Amino acid sequence: MNKENLLVIKIGGNIIDDDGKLDAFLRAFAAVPGKKILVHGGGKLATRLAEQMGVEQQLVDGRRITDAATLQIVTMVYAGFINKNIVAKLQAAGCNALGLSGADGNSIRAHKRTNASVDYGYVGDVDSIDASLAGDLLDRGLVLVFAPITHDRGGQLLNTNADTIAQEIAKGLSPQFATTLVYSFEKSGVLLDAGDEGSVIGRIDPAYYRELKEKKLVFAGMIPKLDNAFAALQSGVGKVIIGKAEELGQLIEGQAGTTIVHA
Amino acid sequence: MNKENLLVIKIGGNIIDDDGKLDAFLRAFAAVPGKKILVHGGGKLATRLAEQMGVEQQLVDGRRITDAATLQIVTMVYAGFINKNIVAKLQAAGCNALGLSGADGNSIRAHKRTNASVDYGYVGDVDSIDASLAGDLLDRGLVLVFAPITHDRGGQLLNTNADTIAQEIAKGLSPQFATTLVYSFEKSGVLLDAGDEGSVIGRIDPAYYRELKEKKLVFAGMIPKLDNAFAALQSGVGKVIIGKAEELGQLIEGQAGTTIVHA
Numbered sequence: 001m002n003k004e005n006l007l008v009i010k011i012g013g014n015i016i017d018d019d020g021k022l023d024a025f026l027r028a029f030a031a032v033p034g035k036k037i038l039v040h041g042g043g044k045l046a047t048r049l050a051e052q053m054g055v056e057q058q059l060v061d062g063r064r065i066t067d068a069a070t071l072q073i074v075t076m077v078y079a080g081f082i083n084k085n086i087v088a089k090l091q092a093a094g095c096n097a098l099g100l101s102g103a104d105g106n107s108i109r110a111h112k113r114t115n116a117s118v119d120y121g122y123v124g125d126v127d128s129i130d131a132s133l134a135g136d137l138l139d140r141g142l143v144l145v146f147a148p149i150t151h152d153r154g155g156q157l158l159n160t161n162a163d164t165i166a167q168e169i170a171k172g173l174s175p176q177f178a179t180t181l182v183y184s185f186e187k188s189g190v191l192l193d194a195g196d197e198g199s200v201i202g203r204i205d206p207a208y209y210r211e212l213k214e215k216k217l218v219f220a221g222m223i224p225k226l227d228n229a230f231a232a233l234q235s236g237v238g239k240v241i242i243g244k245a246e247e248l249g250q251l252i253e254g255q256a257g258t259t260i261v262h263a
Numbered sequence: 264m265n266k267e268n269l270l271v272i273k274i275g276g277n278i279i280d281d282d283g284k285l286d287a288f289l290r291a292f293a294a295v296p297g298k299k300i301l302v303h304g305g306g307k308l309a310t311r312l313a314e315q316m317g318v319e320q321q322l323v324d325g326r327r328i329t330d331a332a333t334l335q336i337v338t339m340v341y342a343g344f345i346n347k348n349i350v351a352k353l354q355a356a357g358c359n360a361l362g363l364s365g366a367d368g369n370s371i372r373a374h375k376r377t378n379a380s381v382d383y384g385y386v387g388d389v390d391s392i393d394a395s396l397a398g399d400l401l402d403r404g405l406v407l408v409f410a411p412i413t414h415d416r417g418g419q420l421l422n423t424n425a426d427t428i429a430q431e432i433a434k435g436l437s438p439q440f441a442t443t444l445v446y447s448f449e450k451s452g453v454l455l456d457a458g459d460e461g462s463v464i465g466r467i468d469p470a471y472y473r474e475l476k477e478k479k480l481v482f483a484g485m486i487p488k489l490d491n492a493f494a495a496l497q498s499g500v501g502k503v504i505i506g507k508a509e510e511l512g513q514l515i516e517g518q519a520g521t522t523i524v525h526a
Contacts, residue, residue: 049339052316072344076312080343081335084412084420088366092418098368103351105361105405133403140399142368149347155355157347 006138006177007036007252010166011184013043015245016082026086028248030093035177037134037144037169038097040086041162046070046077066121066159074159075101079147086145098142102126102150103157105133108165110150110158124150124158126165129172138177167232174236181237182252183225184245189258190226194219200243204260206230229260269401269440270299270515273429274447276306278508279345289349291511293356298440300397300407300432301360303349304425309333309340329384329422337422338364342410349408361405365389365413366420368396371428373413373421387413387421389428392435401440426488430495437499444500445515446488447508452521453489457482463506463519468526469493492523 009029015021029038050057050073058065066074083099090097102108102124110124137144146169148162163183170181189200204212209226212218218226229240243250243257250256272292278284292301313320313336321328329337346362353360365371365387373387400407409432411425426446433444452463467475472489475481481489492503506513506520513519 049316053312054315075347076339076343078343079347080339080341084338084342084364084366087364088414088420089418091366091369091414091416096369097366099364099366101347101350101362103347103354103360103362106354106359136403140396151351151354153354155352157351 003176003178005034006173006179007032007034007182008039008166008170008173008179009036009182009184009248010039010041010162011245012041012162014186015184016040016043017045021246022086023089025245025248026089027093030090030095032248032252035138035143037138037146037173038086039146039148039162039166039169040078040082041148042074042078043082045081046074049073049077060118060120063118063120065119066123068122071122071157071159075149075157079149083145083147090143090145095143096141097145098137099145099147101147101157102129102160102165106130106151106153107133108146108150108160108168109153110160111152112156112158122156122158124152124160126150126160126168129168131172131176134169134173135176163228167228167237170232170237171235174238178238179236180239180241180252181229181232182241182243182248183229184243184248184251187244188247188256189243190222191219192217194221200256201258202254204258205263207263226260233260233262266439266441268297269436269442270295270297270445271302271429271433271436271442272299272445272447272511273302273304273425274508275304275425275449277449278447279303279306280308284509285349286352288508288511289352290356293353293358295511295515298401298406300401300409300436301349302409302411302425302429302432303341303345304411305337305341306345308344309337312336312340323381323383326381326383328382329386331385334385334420334422338412338420342412346408346410353406353408358406359404360408361400362408362410364410364420365423365428369393369414369416370396371409371413371423371431372416373423374415375419375421385419385421387415387423389413389423389431392431394435394439397432397436398439426491430491430500433495433500434498437501441501442499443502443504443515444492444495445504445506445511446492447506447511447514450507451510451519452506453485454482455480457484464521465517467521467523470526472523489523496523496525
């Protein structure tokens with residue numbers, strides 16, 4: 001039996017912080033046919049709000065600590081302002097979107113990160129997603145929009161990395177759907193030359209990835225992203241695409257960005 | 264065919280602002296069997312956040328105007344912080360809650376209020392609810408938690424009265440379910456003597472309501488609430504109960520508060 005296609009698309013702060021780019025992206029996203037899920041990150045609004053509220057951001061080794069006041073802010077900004085504005089804009093574009101945090105319908109279960117040398121505060125690592133709920137909502141014609149907030153089933157909300165959520169959703173839904181996971185970021189794709197946006201590698205399979213790493217042809221900062229992409233493929237995701245959100249249509253068609261495939 | 268029962272319960276700021284009361288209410292709500300929907304209002308957090316952010320609240324005739332900055336705040340607080348914390352706490356109590364704004368799944372369509380002599384800003388009057396989506400989610404075993412934020416289908420979120428949302432949801436779902444609408448507020452019910460919490464009127468039907476009004480036995484401030492309750496009954500709602508959220512179990516059983524019925 002052929003599985004139906006499902007797109008899981010993650011957009012980051014560079015799009016969310018720019019009203020014009022966000023509107024253009026959401027119009028393009030609404031126009032993509034078929035079943036789809038959007039996972040959004042945060043952007044600068046949470047930091048600005050913390051400044052306005054006089055909540056000092058604690059950083060350890062350059063990483064933000066989610067204390068109780070920061071958790072309140074990210075819950076308000078991610079699950080409230082950003083999520084509901086994206087949903088309303090998608091509705092206006094004729095796309096029947098429904099916004100969710102991981103607490104809603106118990107859709108993403110996580111636990112507070114405790115095994116790190118640093119206490120990151122209310123940060124969640126994903127345990128599992130409810131693929132049955134997401135599948136039913138998609139089958140009802142809804143387009144899901146996930147905010148990067150999860151819960152621990154004990155009443156605690158947790159700030160959670162949006163890349164990880166996108167990956168876990170794509171993995172969790174792969175038994176039901178032929179999934180494509182799209183990570184959008186600032187660059188046009190995986191570049192052979194970090195300074196040259198024209199040097200996008202169109203397609204990477206495991207053999208080519210080994211070669212790129214051996215010859216040190218891939219930018220070091222891309223290695224964790226690519227390792228995650230191959231891990232997603234190992235867990236049943238059909239393909240992973242990395243590229244610019246502004247080129248969504250071309251990314252999905254394989255005409256832009258980098259497509260990462262099994263073989 | 265007997266319709267299945269559905270409870271639509273509205274809680275206001277007096278419960279939301281008190282962590283202990285809210286937790287006790289949510290445990291009681293989780294324990295109520297059967298299909299149910301919770302509609303929550305705002306509370307003082309939005310006002311406190313506006314102060315912290317330096318957003319001045321405009322009041323006209325004592326009523327708050329929802330300008331763009333205030334809409335951002337209420338979207339963050341109502342649809343983000345309050346809604347997701349209620350959902351997480353219900354999940355912890357074993358109740359599979361899913362939080363929604365009116366934009367989610369296009370569940371509550373509204374229009375910006377324009378026919379008033381005062382411009383209230385981004386305030387929405389409800390046009391219709393999607394009873395089919397709500398019914399399907401309830402049939403899937405989900406408990407819905409609505410934040411008082413709606414949308415105009417043109418991409419605009421709107422601040423909307425939670426009492427009205429509760430009433431519209433109960434009306435919209437009455438063709439599918441035998442609905443009971445519960446309005447919780449500070450008092451024990453409709454009182455014969457506004458100063459005496461022991462003077463709760465247990466049951467009001469249209470004939471008794473006429474008598475109470477003619478004899479001026481009902482506190483003037485209650486008349487709009489009662490008029491709304493009878494309007495809901497006219498629109499198919501089975502009964503309306505008014506009382507204290509702290510007495511939820513007894514309210515539902517008719518052992519506390521005021522039950523308003525057809526005849």
